[in-house]
Structure formats: C-alpha cells, structure tokens
Amino acid sequence: MAHDAPRMTTSPTGLPLAAALNGVAPLLHLGVIRAQGEEAAKFLHGQLTNDFSLLGLSEARLAGFCSAKGRLLASFIGFKLAHDDILLVCSADLLPATLKRLSMFLLRAKAKLSDASAGFQLWGLAGDAVPAALPAAPWSKLDADGGQMVRLYPGAGVDRAMWVAPVDAPAPGGERLADAQWRWLEVMSGVATLSQPVVEAFVPQMLNLESVGGVNFKKGCYPGQEVVARSQFRGTLKRRAYVVQGDAAMTTGQEIFHVNDPSQPCGTVVEAAPHPEAGWSAIVSMQTSAAGGGRLHLAAADGPGLSLLPLPYPLLADI
Template sequence: MTQTLQGIAPISHLGIIRVQGEDAAQFLHNQLTNDFALLDLQHARLAAFCSAKGRMQASFIGFKRAADDILLVCSRDLLAPTLKRLSMFVLRAKAKLSDASADFQLLGLAGDAVPGSLQAPWSLQTTAEGAHIVQLYPAAQQLRALWVAPVATPAPTGAALSAEAWLWSEVASGVATVSQPVFEQFVPQMLNYESVGGVNFKKGCYPGQEVVARSQFRGTLKRRAFIVHAAGPLSAGAEVFAASDAEQATGTVVQAAPRPDGGWAAIVSMQISAAGEALTAGSASGEALQLQALPYALLDDI
C-alpha cells in the first residue's frame, strides 16, 4: 500500500479564501484557533473557524504569501458560507476577503514528489517560480505536501497520482478537513486538532475560545478522532454505533475514501469509551468498522 502513494495528484475538493490588507494576519488571529499574528513565511497553520459554542464551521491550512497576503485552503463546499461569515467580522479591520479558488492551482504531492528540504508538518517552502509547498502529515509512512501556486505557474513534473489515492491519503493521515456534512458538529479536540498543531491555547480570544479551552483544561472531552477500515462504502456524516447501544449513535464519520487495496477508510469522531467495542456505520446492523492505530500521538490532557 505504501507504494501506491507516490506522485502528483489533482485536487478539486478544496478551494482558497484570500485575505489581503495590512490587518490580514491580526484579523485571522482574532477569528481562528491558531496564531496568525506570529506566523512567518516559513510555516503554515492548521486552524479552525468555530461558532460561539466552539463547534467547527470550517477548517483551514493557512499561510502567508506576504505580510499582507494570506491564503486559506478549505473544503470547497463550505467556502462560500465561510467567506460570508468571516466577512461579517471584518468591521474596521483593513482586510479584504475573496474567493481566490480560480486564481490558484492546487496539487497534492506524495512520496518522492515532496521536496526533501521540507522538515516537518506545516513547514512552508516558496519556490523561485512563486509556488508554495506546505508539508502535511504523512500517510502510510509516505511524505505528503500541498502545492499552491498562481494559475500561470508551471506545474511540477512527476508520476501521476490519482485524485482517489490523494483522498485516501487525507484519511490515512488522520488529519480531518471539515466539510458540509459535518458542519458545526465538533469542537477541535474531537478531531484531535490540538495534537496535530491546529489549536494554540496561549493566544487571545476568538469565537468559541472559552468552550475549546474548557474542553482541554477541565477534562470534559469525551470524543476523539479515530481511523477505521470497512469492507463497504462509508460517507461523511454517517452515524457510528457501538455494540452496547443499538439506538444511540456513539460517533460520526468525518471523512471517508476508498482504500487502494480494497475497502474503505474513514476518520470517525466518537466516544472514547466505545473504542474497545464492535462498531458499525449507518445503523447497529450496518457496515462493520475495524479500528486502526492513529499515525500520530495524542497530546496528554492538560
């Protein structure tokens, strides 16, 4: 399976919000779960945009093209409503938000296609041609990166990787992207965001910050993200059931994709207490789920 994840893949399920202006970084710092005020040109940020109740309305991979120019990569099916909600908070800030999806190309790089100069997840490299390469969390022990460049920029050359293989790699990495079917269902820790660099607990306030902090510091978190395998199709938004309770769902499928070796893989967010039980998707008699090991360690509760 590791040999499958090599090459350059097209990406069509993600779009780009562009934030320009001298207050761009501070504006995003005040709205998202991560620190954008101190963001440099060598790193990207994983971040969430939350409701006042701390529920994720969108997730982003964000980075600076310049001090006053920031790109946010997010699920395309949430881009328009997210752009509208974020714009409501601009007020007097010197920041302009726009849908820049048509102005940039997005590609997924895997295995040998990832530049060796990238050091760790969320590190950023800008090429002489103006392309930006963000290292992502690996999948199946293979390096992965996001390539973002203006539309006129020549694409990198290399072996072709299918869009389906890339979607599977997103699931296998264990780092979920929020999409429309799971809008406002999770606080960031329910997707392990604090363990993969998506939450900064030392920064100032943002929408939902009190709820997110309470989940972390008071030990109230009862759900986590897990990776599962199944023989048949899985889809985002489907409920997950544990054998001990056929009526009440214990979790939700967050993101799913076919596996290269057959069957399906998914990220599910579910009750931690159900991790040792038999699990099914859709109903108590639905598709059987097999729990897999996460490819990263969870941070200890604070």
C-alpha cells in the same frame, strides 16, 4: 478494542503500497480565501483557533473557524505570501458561507477578504514527489517552483505536501495519483478537512485539532474560545477522532454504532475514501468509550463491521 494492524500493504504490482503511492494529484475539492491588508494577520488572529500574528513566512498553520458555541464551521491550512497577504485553503463546499461569515466581522479592520480560488492551483504531492528541500516538520513551508509548498502529516507512512501556485504556473511534474488515492492518504493521516455534511458537528478536539497543531491555547480570544478552552482543561474529553477501516463504502456524515449501545450512534464519519486495493478507510469522531473495546458498525447497530486502526500521532493529552 485492540487496535488492528492495517491490512493490504502491497499494491497490485506486488510493490509495497507506500512505494506505489508516489505522484501528484490536483486538489479540486479545495478552495482558497485570500486575506490582504496591513491588518489581515491581526484580523485572522482574532477569528481562528491558531496564532496568525506570529506566523512566519517559512511556516503554515492548521486552524479552525468556530461558532460562538465552539463548533467548527471550517478548517484551514493557512500561510503568508507576504506579511500582509495570507491564503486560507479550505473545503470548496464551505468556502462561500465561510467567506460571508468571516466578512461580517471585518468591520473597520484594514483588511479585505476574497475568494481567490480561480487564481490559484492546488496540488497534492506524495512520496518521492515531495522535494527533499522541504523541511520534515508538518506545517513547514517552502517557496518552490513558483508557488508555496506546505508539509502535511504523512498518510500510511507516505510523505505528503500541498503545493499552491498561481493558476498560470506550470503544473508539477510526476506520476498522476487518482483523487481517491490522495483522499485515502489524507484519511490515513488522521487529519480531517471539515466539509459541508459535518459543519457545526464538532468542537476542535473532537477532530484532534489540538494534537496536530491546529489550536493555540495561549493566544487571545476568538469566537468559541471559551468553549474550546473549557473542553481542554475542565474534565476528560469524551469524543476524539479515530481511523477505521471496513469492507463497505463510507460517506461523510454517516453514523457509527457500538455493540454495547445499539439504540444510539456513538460517532460520525468525518472523511472517507476507498482503500487502493479493497475496502474503505475513514476518519470518525466518536466517544472515547467506544474505542475501548467491542464491535463497531456502520450506519446501524447491525450494519457492516468496522476495525479500529492505530492513530498515526499521539494525542495531546497523552504526550
């Protein structure tokens, strides 16, 4: 399938869309797990897909938490407040189950885990609200305004960052972005946040996690590690994440169909948001063969049509 150019590049004011999407948005759909103790980093290193033992204070990590079958139970943005104090930001609807499951593996580790969501505020910063002092590389981190600021992948060409601070810190200044606007920028970044409707639906590569810095193949074992490594190094990956757009509303967990095989779905909506002007955009995980040509449809073989957009980053296998 030919990659269609993104539509609707201007805002209702006539400004380029990227220029209109500047500001801050509270990230109320996210929560925070806190890991504290002298073995907190070592414990997380043995549970998640990324390296937390060597995590520095000026960087963050994207990481997944998998079942023994290599299926994602949660995805995180993690960083250290101190060498023995780590925050994991994840979808709030997954936090209780994730915290309970992680706690099962603590055993005698010198670490404790807690739901710290009530103690922190999380904000998304877009466009000119992202300070120039924050390094441009995704997952870089900066102490800023009494909190921690993490550089995210851009969405639709718009710079993005996440700011995490104690709940009593002053909120960041700037124009308010609507939640839907922030969610759309996240979708357009191509980096999905796993949520409840799609728990255990994907191995990390089905969300391109290894291509956006979320999997370290050189670290030691973690739950599902053998499955994740085998998916990467033995044979071709048959499912990947893509960005699509369409006129109809989309929701997480909806199925995607391809015109050449109308009897069964070829993919799943992972995250979706309305376009700031019209239509919807979504990250979908689907068969790579379905991205090669032919029409895509939402929810049914004769459902609303979808257009495939270019991925905003290269896939690891293509680098």
